[in-house]
Amino acid sequence: MLLCAMYFIMYVDRVNLSVAGPLLQTELHLTDTQLGAAFAAFGWCYALFQIVIGWAGDRFGPRRTLAVSGLLWSAGTLLTGITTGLPGLVISRLVVGLGEAGTIPTATRAITNWVPRIRRGFAQGFTHSSARAAAAATPLLMVTLIALLGWRGSFIVLGLISLAWVAIWYGYFRDDPRDHRGVTAKELAQLPPYHGRTTHTAAPLQWWLALGRRMLPVTLVFFAHAWTLWLYLSWLPKFFIATYGFDLKTSALYSAAVFVAGVIGDTAGGVLTDFLYRRTGDLDSSRRNVIVLSFAGSLSCLAGVMYFNDQIAVTLFLGAAMFLLEMAEGPIWSVPMDVAPSHSGAAGGFLSTAAGVAAAASPWAFGFIADVTGSYRPPFLMSIALLLVGVALAFFIRADLPLKVPGDEPLGQTAGTPS
Numbered sequence: 001m002l003l004c005a006m007y008f009i010m011y012v013d014r015v016n017l018s019v020a021g022p023l024l025q026t027e028l029h030l031t032d033t034q035l036g037a038a039f040a041a042f043g044w045c046y047a048l049f050q051i052v053i054g055w056a057g058d059r060f061g062p063r064r065t066l067a068v069s070g071l072l073w074s075a076g077t078l079l080t081g082i083t084t085g086l087p088g089l090v091i092s093r094l095v096v097g098l099g100e101a102g103t104i105p106t107a108t109r110a111i112t113n114w115v116p117r118i119r120r121g122f123a124q125g126f127t128h129s130s131a132r133a134a135a136a137a138t139p140l141l142m143v144t145l146i147a148l149l150g151w152r153g154s155f156i157v158l159g160l161i162s163l164a165w166v167a168i169w170y171g172y173f174r175d176d177p178r179d180h181r182g183v184t185a186k187e188l189a190q191l192p193p194y195h196g197r198t199t200h201t202a203a204p205l206q207w208w209l210a211l212g213r214r215m216l217p218v219t220l221v222f223f224a225h226a227w228t229l230w231l232y233l234s235w236l237p238k239f240f241i242a243t244y245g246f247d248l249k250t251s252a253l254y255s256a257a258v259f260v261a262g263v264i265g266d267t268a269g270g271v272l273t274d275f276l277y278r279r280t281g282d283l284d285s286s287r288r289n290v291i292v293l294s295f296a297g298s299l300s301c302l303a304g305v306m307y308f309n310d311q312i313a314v315t316l317f318l319g320a321a322m323f324l325l326e327m328a329e330g331p332i333w334s335v336p337m338d339v340a341p342s343h344s345g346a347a348g349g350f351l352s353t354a355a356g357v358a359a360a361a362s363p364w365a366f367g368f369i370a371d372v373t374g375s376y377r378p379p380f381l382m383s384i385a386l387l388l389v390g391v392a393l394a395f396f397i398r399a400d401l402p403l404k405v406p407g408d409e410p411l412g413q414t415a416g417t418p419s
Contacts, residue, residue, distance in 0.1 A: 002169055003107050004130040006066070009162055010100055011134035012141065013077045014042065015233075016158060017093065019142035020151040024089070027151075034086050040360070041090045045097030047356025053102020054109075054349030058342070061175040062110035065345075066103060070166035073099030074159050081155030101356075105336070105348030112337045112344045114177055116190050118278055120337055121286075125270020125330030129263045132326060135233060136259035139252050192341065211340060214403050215350040217396035218335045221291060222351045224390030225328055226358035228298070228383040232258065232322060234363035239376045244311045254311075258319045265323035269294060270330025283338060284400040287331040291394045294331075297324035299387040302380050325387075338399040 017024070017039065025035050057065040076095030083089045107127065115123045145154035174180040176194045177187070236258060240251040269290055276286035301321035308314055336347035366379040 002165075002173060003110065003127045005165055006070070006103065006107065006169070007127055007130040008134045009158075009165055010073065010103060011131045012138050013073055013096060013158055013162060014100060015135070015138050016077075016142050016155065017042075017080065019139055020146060020154065023146065023151040028083070028085055028089065030086060030089075038086070038089045038093050041093035042097040042100075043356060043360050045094050046101045047353060047360065049098055049101035050105060050352035050356060051102075051346060051349030054105030054345040054347070054352070057102065057106030057109045057345030062106050062113075062345070063170060063173050063175050065106045066110075066173075067166050067170040069099045069101075069103050069106070070162060070169065071099070072096075074162035074166065075099070077155055077162060078159035081152045081159065102345070102349060102352065104333075104352050105345045108333060108336055108348040109345035110173070110175075112192070112341050113175060113194055114191065116192060117283075117338070119274055120334045121270040121273035121277070121290075121330040122267070123270065124333040125266045125268070125327075128326070128329040128333065129266035132259050132262040132266060136256040136263070139256075210403060211343060211347060212350065214339050214398070214401075215336070215347055217393050217398075218332060219350045219354045221328075221390045221393050221397065222332050223354040223358050224295070224386040224393075225325065225332065226355035227362045227386050228302075228325055230359050230362040231366055231379065231383055232262075232318075235366050235376070235379075236318070240311075242376050243314075254315055257315065258322050261319035261323040262326040265326030266329050268323075269327030270334075272327065273331040273334065282400070284398060287335060287338070287399045288394050288397055290331045291328045291397070292391050294324050294326075294328035295387045295390045295394070297327075298322075299384045302384050302387075305380055306377055335397060335399050338402065340403045343403070 021035055021039075024030065025032075030038075053065065053069065073096045076092045076097075076099055079092035079095065080089065083092055108124070111120060111123045111127075142154060145157060149157060177183045177191055178194065236255045237251045240246045240254050246254065273286050273290045276289065277283055280286060298321045301317045301324060304317040305314055305321070308317065333348070333351065336344045336351065340347040365382060369379040369382065370376050
């Protein structure tokens with residue numbers, strides 16, 4: 001639940017500027033280009049430091065790494081509330097991006113140590129569902145805070161909430177479940193061996209190349225997923241406004257309904273991949289088949305958006321596409337734990353880097369295609385094509401073959417379910 005809280009809080013701090021942007025723009029006398037530069041500042045740090053911070057999570061442990069990350073994105077959020085111009089705004093967003101970079105890969109490392117393999121899909125899906133819940137809740141939350149406290153006060157409050165999470169996390173969490181007094185012997189018997197903090201004793205270049213090769217298929221698959229997800233995150237409200245003439249409030253309600261479907265899909269996909277693994281004992285197919293079902297179903301529903309004009313029907317198709325797309329989160333994010341349990345932070349960094357690149361490219365491509373074609377529907381064709389590629393690439397994922405790295409054996413063994 002602490003990780004769920006982190007995903008929710010972190011996502012709110014990530015997108016709050018998009019809601020408060022018009023107010024900042026007026027008070028700070030910013031042009032659209034300058035405001036866009038502030039938006040982009042987050043993405044640069046977020047994309048560039050994923051693997052580095054994920055590696056730090058492996059090297060120094062999730063407890064310390066996520067605490068430091070939380071301090072950084074809290075500081076960036078607080079700085080946004082006191083900024084007086086463009087330079088300060090850009091710096092504050094760079095700090096937020098640096099703080100949030102690598103948090104999901106590091107959380108993946110924490111889950112690796114705390115969750116048996118047969119429940120990892122659910123753990124990943126359930127935590128990621130909190131981010132989708134934040135996507136639905138952030139506009140209303142920010143509007144409420146701004147009405148009560150002004151835009152500066154809203155950032156100060158959110159920064160303080162993030163600091164409170166850091167204090168609770170560092171005080172409660174332990175990297176090794178065996179060091180936590182609240183964990184029972186029965187629970188410990190079900191957990192995988194604790195791998196400890198990695199030292200990467202293998203040759204660095206050899207290790208990174210081996211990890212990169214093993215993670216490449218799932219990283220490309222996740223790029224296809226993230227491309228489509230950022231299409232929703234960036235353009236869904238504008239799609240409803242431009243296509244059906246909705247006002248901002250109505251558009252937000254329709255968009256929220258679509259994101260709620262994603263919240264359910266995250267957990268459902270995690271539950272399904274775990275069920276298939278328990279039922280068949282085939283780890284590889286239990287991950288791959290849910291991803292294939294997710295992508296194939298989502299692109300089919302997106303195709304429906306192209307051929308229907310009724311606003312209710314299109315919303316239902318978009319909601320179904322979002323539900324099915326998000327079913328892939330659990331199995332995709334389980335793969336770093338399956339392939340490299342002692343390096344799942346660094347392995348997850350590859351996935352998050354792909355997501356960062358997609359976050360920068362997908363919104364721009366949507367807008368460009370919409371401008372060229374004069375319609376908000378053709379950009380969905382690119383997502384359909386990428387999801388088709390993702391289906392094909394899913395068959396190259398080998399979750400059942402863990403990466404062997406000399407010097408990274410687990411620190412001790414426990415009885416019960418093998419890792």
